[in-house]
Structures are given as C-alpha cells and as structure tokens.
Amino acid sequence: MERKFHDIQQDDDWLKIRLGFITSSNFACIMAHNPKKFGDPAVRYAQKIAVESVTGNKIETYTNQNMLDGIEKEQSAREMYEEETMQAVSNGGFMEYGQLGSSSDGLVGEDGMVEIKNVLFNTHFTAIENGFDNKYKYQVHGQMWIYNRKWADWVSCCDAMPKNKQLVIVRIDRDESIIKEMDLRLKEFIKLVQHYKEILK
Helix, strand or coil, rough: EEEEEEEECCCHHHHHHCCCEEEEHHHHHHHCCCCCCCHHHHHHHHHHHHHHEEEEEECCCCCCCHHHHHHHHHHHHHHHHHHHHHHEEEEECCEEEEEEECCCCEEEEHHHEEEEEEHHHHHHCCCCCCCCCHHHHHHHHHHHHHHHCEEEEEEEEECCCCHHHHHEEEEEEEEHHHHHHHHHHHHHHHHHHHHHHHCCC
C-alpha cells in the first residue's frame, strides 16, 4: 500500500479528508477481544465508517469540554516538549495508508513522532507514577505503522501541575509483533466495513 501525506491543520478540510478512513485513534476498540469476534464499539465504528464512506458526510461523535480544552492546549504542550527535548516538531497532518489513516500530533526528524495527551491532574499523577498508559498501545503503534516511523514519544501534559512536573515523556520503540497483530485484525475489520457498505448500496 502507498502512503499519502496531507500537510494540513486540524480544521474543516482535515475533517473532510478523514471521511471513510479507519483511523489509529480507534485501533484500541478494534483490537479489543482479539482474536474473538468484534465487540459492540468496533461494530458501531465499522457502521459509522460505512455510512461516511457512502454518503460523504461526517457523523458527529461525542465530545466534552475536557476534550475541547485538550485540543486547544495541544500547541502549548508541543512547544513545552520542544523546549524540554531540544527537538523541533513539524506538523503531523494526516497520513493515508490504504484504507487506514492517522493524524499525528507532530513529526520529529525522519524517524520520530509525538502523541500528546492533555489530561486532568489525577490522570497526570498516574502518568508520573506509572509512565505510559497501555490503553494507548495500539493507537501509538498504529501511528508508527501508518507514518512508517521508528519511535514515538508519548507525552502526558497538565498545566495545573508544578512547572517541573507538567510533562511526562515516554519513548515507545516500534514493535513489529504488535504491528503484525494489528495488520491481521484490521484486514478482518475492513471486510466488516465492506459488508456494511454493501448493505447501504
């Protein structure tokens, strides 16, 4: 499969480009119960992708104020990461890879990327104590797979914390065994999406 990069900001055009793609932010629900049948969240997501693909219209999904605040704070968190690591971060845009897609929070050099989570103080406490939250394993490895990157820095950020504790940065190296596991599961998920698209024709 070929990759196609869109150097685009997360605006209305970005929303249109993503229509019909299976995105890495949803890989965790797809991978749940693997290798058993897909759970209800994955089935609903497959139906959503099918409808968006056929109609060309986005189906609105749930957002809350914390999610919106996190989006607004992403730029400042990226700047804090750059200052902390002395690494420049370029726009992550949107990457197509067959029927898969991903929007990275930023690209670092030729090999790296960042995934930034702006979180509440109690969630950040957990990151300080325990490091990487494993519930993001498939999202982060999905991004590395789709962008063809060797590593990702997972970043937890909370500006309510003391200055020296506002960032937690964990380096995640690409794991081909996880990517192989996702590849097999996603091939089955694509068949499910196609099944729902056929129903809608």
